[in-house]
Amino acid sequence: MERSIEETDVPIIQIRHLRKSYYHGKLVALDDVSLDVPQGQVAVVIGPSGSGKSTMLRCLNYLEIPDSGEVIIDGIALAHASRLNEVRTEIGMVFQQFNLFPHLSVLENIMMAQRIVRKRNRQEAQEVAEELLNKVGIPDKAGAYPIQLSGGQQQRVAIARALAMQPKIMLFDEPTSALDPEMIKEVLDVMLQLAQDGMTMVVVSHEMGFARNAADRVIFMDDGKVIEDTTPEELFRAPKHERTKEFLGKILH
Amino acid sequence: MLLDRSRFRDHRLSHSERRNWRFMLTLIGALVLFLAYFLPFFQTRIASAHTTFIEDPAVTLEFPVLIHGQHATHAKTLGNGQLESVEVSLEKVNGVASTGWGWLFRSLGAPDRGALVSFIVTMAIPLVGAALGALLVVRSYVREAGVAEKLIPASLIISALSMLSLGFAWCHQVDFSTYLYAQSNGALNPGIGLWTAVIGAALMTAGIWSLRHETRRDLLNWWSLAFVVALTIWLLIRVRPYPYLEIWRFIGDGILVTLRIVITSYGFILLVSLLGGLGRISHNRIIYGISTLYVELIRGIPLLVQLLFIWFALPNMFRAVGEATQQYPAISAWFGQLRLNEYTAAVMGLTVCYGAYGAEIFRAGISSIHRGQMEAARSLGMSSFQAMRHIVLPQAVRVILPPIGNEFVALIKDSSLVSVLAVSDLTRRGREYMARTFLSFDTWIMVALCYLVLTLVSSRIVEFLESKTRFER
Ligand SMILES: Nc1ncnc2c1ncn2[C@@H]1O[C@H](COP(=O)(O)OP(=O)(O)OP(=O)(O)O)[C@@H](O)[C@H]1O
Ligand SMILES: [Mg+2]
Numbered sequence: 001m002e003r004s005i006e007e008t009d010v011p012i013i014q015i016r017h018l019r020k021s022y023y024h025g026k027l028v029a030l031d032d033v034s035l036d037v038p039q040g041q042v043a044v045v046i047g048p049s050g051s052g053k054s055t056m057l058r059c060l061n062y063l064e065i066p067d068s069g070e071v072i073i074d075g076i077a078l079a080h081a082s083r084l085n086e087v088r089t090e091i092g093m094v095f096q097q098f099n100l101f102p103h104l105s106v107l108e109n110i111m112m113a114q115r116i117v118r119k120r121n122r123q124e125a126q127e128v129a130e131e132l133l134n135k136v137g138i139p140d141k142a143g144a145y146p147i148q149l150s151g152g153q154q155q156r157v158a159i160a161r162a163l164a165m166q167p168k169i170m171l172f173d174e175p176t177s178a179l180d181p182e183m184i185k186e187v188l189d190v191m192l193q194l195a196q197d198g199m200t201m202v203v204v205s206h207e208m209g210f211a212r213n214a215a216d217r218v219i220f221m222d223d224g225k226v227i228e229d230t231t232p233e234e235l236f237r238a239p240k241h242e243r244t245k246e247f248l249g250k251i252l253h
Numbered sequence: 254m255l256l257d258r259s260r261f262r263d264h265r266l267s268h269s270e271r272r273n274w275r276f277m278l279t280l281i282g283a284l285v286l287f288l289a290y291f292l293p294f295f296q297t298r299i300a301s302a303h304t305t306f307i308e309d310p311a312v313t314l315e316f317p318v319l320i321h322g323q324h325a326t327h328a329k330t331l332g333n334g335q336l337e338s339v340e341v342s343l344e345k346v347n348g349v350a351s352t353g354w355g356w357l358f359r360s361l362g363a364p365d366r367g368a369l370v371s372f373i374v375t376m377a378i379p380l381v382g383a384a385l386g387a388l389l390v391v392r393s394y395v396r397e398a399g400v401a402e403k404l405i406p407a408s409l410i411i412s413a414l415s416m417l418s419l420g421f422a423w424c425h426q427v428d429f430s431t432y433l434y435a436q437s438n439g440a441l442n443p444g445i446g447l448w449t450a451v452i453g454a455a456l457m458t459a460g461i462w463s464l465r466h467e468t469r470r471d472l473l474n475w476w477s478l479a480f481v482v483a484l485t486i487w488l489l490i491r492v493r494p495y496p497y498l499e500i501w502r503f504i505g506d507g508i509l510v511t512l513r514i515v516i517t518s519y520g521f522i523l524l525v526s527l528l529g530g531l532g533r534i535s536h537n538r539i540i541y542g543i544s545t546l547y548v549e550l551i552r553g554i555p556l557l558v559q560l561l562f563i564w565f566a567l568p569n570m571f572r573a574v575g576e577a578t579q580q581y582p583a584i585s586a587w588f589g590q591l592r593l594n595e596y597t598a599a600v601m602g603l604t605v606c607y608g609a610y611g612a613e614i615f616r617a618g619i620s621s622i623h624r625g626q627m628e629a630a631r632s633l634g635m636s637s638f639q640a641m642r643h644i645v646l647p648q649a650v651r652v653i654l655p656p657i658g659n660e661f662v663a664l665i666k667d668s669s670l671v672s673v674l675a676v677s678d679l680t681r682r683g684r685e686y687m688a689r690t691f692l693s694f695d696t697w698i699m700v701a702l703c704y705l706v707l708t709l710v711s712s713r714i715v716e717f718l719e720s721k722t723r724f725e726r
C-alpha cells in the first residue's frame with residue numbers, strides 16, 4: 001500500500017453503512033453498520049449469537065461481499081479494489097475452527113502463502129516461519145502435522161500463519177471458543193503480546209479478561225446493528241443500554 | 254480372509270520366543286531348500302524325440318535344455334495323423350550340470366522368451382521362497398520390534414507355490430507328456446536334490462504357516478490373486494499349447510492395443526474430469542450450465558451408443574458440414590479432409606463418456622473439502638486459482654483417488670466395447686480367433702483371464718497409490 005497512515009491520520013479501517021442480508025433480504029445480518037478503527041487500536045466485538053459479528057468481520061476482507069456500503073482499508077475502497085488479493089495480504093485472519101491446511105506440516109502451513117503470494121524464496125520463508133513459531137511458543141512443532149497438535153497449538157500456528165504475511169491488521173473470529181479452558185490462556189497470551197506490539201486488531205470474543213487487559217474499545221452488536229461502542233472500563237462500570245446490560249449479565253453470570 | 258485379526262498378538266518377542274520352533278522350522282526349511290540345489294535334480298534328459306505317424310512322415314525334434322516343446326501335441330499337429338510310436342534319445346547329465354544350480358543356469362540361457370518364463374517359474378521361484386523365508390527369520394531376530402510381519406504373507410505364498418514349482422520342473426523334464434515319460438523307462442525320475450528341495454519347501458511352508466497369527470495383514474491379498482491368474486495363463490499355455498499358445502500369440506498384440514487405448518484415454522479423462530468438476534462448482538452460470546449439461550446428457554446415453562455415434566455418424570456430419578459450407582472453400586476443405594481413424598474414435602468415445610462420470614467424482618471430491626480451507630487461503634491473499642491448486646486440490650485428491658482409480662479398472666473392462674469400431678483390441682482379437690477356429694471356450698477363457706490380470710493388477714496399484722496419499726498420520 002502506497003499510503004502510510006501516520007502521515008494522514010485517516011483510520012486504517014473505515015466501514016461505511018454496511019448492509020448484508022441473506023435469503024434475498026429475508027434475513028438481515030448487517031444493518032447499516034459504520035465503524036472506524038484507527039491504526040494500533042484493539043477493538044473487541046461482543047454480542048449474542050446471530051448478531052452479525054462474524055459477518056462484519058468477514059466483510060472487512062471481503063470474504064463476504066456486502067450488499068451495500070463501503071469498506072476502506074488503508075485508504076483503498078475494497079469495492080473498487082482491482083487488487084483485492086493484495087489488500088487481503090495486509091489483513092490477517094484467524095478463524096474459530098483454525099482452518100490449518102491438514103496436508104501440510106506446520107512449517108509448510110506458514111511458508112505456503114509467503115512463497116506463492118509474497119514470492120519469497122524457500123530460505124527466507126523458512127526463516128520467517130521459524131521466527132514466528134518461536135514467537136508463538138512452539139518452535140519444536142515445525143515438522144508436525146496439524147492433526148498432531150492440540151487445539152491451542154493449532155490456533156497459535158494459525159496466528160503465526162497470518163502474521164507471516166506481515167499484515168497491518170489482524171482479525172480474530174472467536175479464536176478461543178473451540179478450545180478447552182486450559183488452552184485458552186496460551187492463545188490469549190499470544191494475542192496480548194501482539195496487542196502490546198501495536199498491531200491493529202478487531203477481535204470477536206467473549207473473553208472479558210482479554211477485553212479488560214488489551215482492548216482500547218468494546219463494541220456491542222445485536223441484530224446486525226452496533227448498539228454500544230465504548231471503552232472496556234465504561235462498559236463494565238455502567239453499560240448504557242438495557243440490551244447490553246442483559247447480555248453482560250448473561251456472560252458474566 | 255484366512256486371518257482372524259482378533260488373534261493378532263501385539264507384543265515384542267521375548268528372548269526364548271525368538272528361539273522357538275516356528276522360526277527354527279522356517280529357517281531349517283529355507284536352508285534345506287537352498288542346499289538341495291547343490292544336489293542332483295535330474296541326471297538324464299531327453300535330447301531329441303522321433304515320432305512316427307501311421308500315414309504321414311516322421312517328425313524329429315531337438316530339445317536344447319529342459320524340454321520346452323510340447324512334443325506329443327506339437328508332433329500330432331504337425332503330422333496331423335495317427336500317432337504310431339515315439340522314440341526318445343536320452344542323454345546323461347553329470348556332475349555340476351545335473352544339480353539344481355546347473356539346471357537353473359543352463360535354463361537361463363534358454364533359446365526363447367517363453368522358455369525363460371517357464372524356467373523362472375519352475376527353477377527360480379523356490380529359491381526366491383527360500384530367500385524370503387530366511388529373511389523373515391533373520392529380520393525377526395535382528396529387529397527389536399518383533400516379528401517381521403510384513404514378510405509373512407508374501408513368503409507364505411511363495412513357499413507354498415515353490416512345492417508346486419518343483420512339481421512343474423519335473424513335468425518339464427518329460428514335457429508334460431506321458432508318452433515321453435513311458436518311453437524313458439523311469440530314467441527321467443527326479444534325483445535326490447529335487448526330493449530334498451520339496452521337503453525343504455514343505456518344512457518352510459509349515460514354519461511360516463505356524464507364524465500366521467503374528468501378522469495383521471491378509472494372508473491372501475489381491476496381488477497373489479493376480480499372480481495366481483497369471484500363473485494359470487502360463488500353465489494353460491505350457492500344458493496345452495494347442496490351442497492356448499496359439500491363442501496367446503494371436504491375442505497378445507490385442508492386449509497392447511487395449512492398454513494403449515486405456516492409458517491414452519485415461520490421461521484425457523483426468524483432464525476432462527478436472528475441468529468438468531471445476532465447471533460444476535463454478536459460480537459462473539454459463540460455465541456451470543455447460544458442464545452440467547455435459548454431465549447430465551452423457552451419463553444418460555450408453556457408452557456403446559456413443560461409440561457407434563462417433564464412429565458412424567460423426568464422419569457423415571463432417572461431410573455434411575463440408576458440403577454446406579462450400580462458399581467458404583477453406584472451411585469446406587478442412588471439414589472435407591477431416592477423418593477419424595478407429596483409434597482416435599475409440600479414445601474420443603471413452604474420454605467423452607468417462608469424463609462425465611469423472612467430472613462428478615471431482616466435483617464431489619472438491620466440495621468435500623471444508624469451505625474454511627478456501628477461505629483461509631483467500632484470506633492470506635491467494636487468488637482462487639492458487640488456493641485451488643495449492644490448498645484444495647491436494648486435499649481433494651485423497652478423496653478423489655479411490656473412485657477415480659475404480660474408474661480406471663472399469664475403463665479397462667469397458668474398453669472391450671471399442672471392438673465394434675474395428676479396433677484390434679483384446680476382445681476383437683479374441684473374436685477374430687474364434688471366427689477362424691470355432692474354439693469358443695478356449696478363446697474366451699483366455700481373453701477373460703487376460704482381462705482379469707489387467708484389472709487385478711491395476712486395482713492393486715490404485716490401492717497402493719491411495720495408501721501413499723494419506724496424510725493423516
Ligand atoms: N452464509 C450464510 N448464509 C445464510 N445465512 C447466514 C450466512 N452467514 C450468516 N448467516 C446468518 O446471518 C446472521 C448473522 O450471522 P453471524 O455469523 O454474523 O453471527 P455471529 O454474531 O457471528 O454469531 P455467533 O456468535 O453464533 O458466531 C445469522 O442469523 C446467520 O444465520
Ligand atoms: Mg460468529
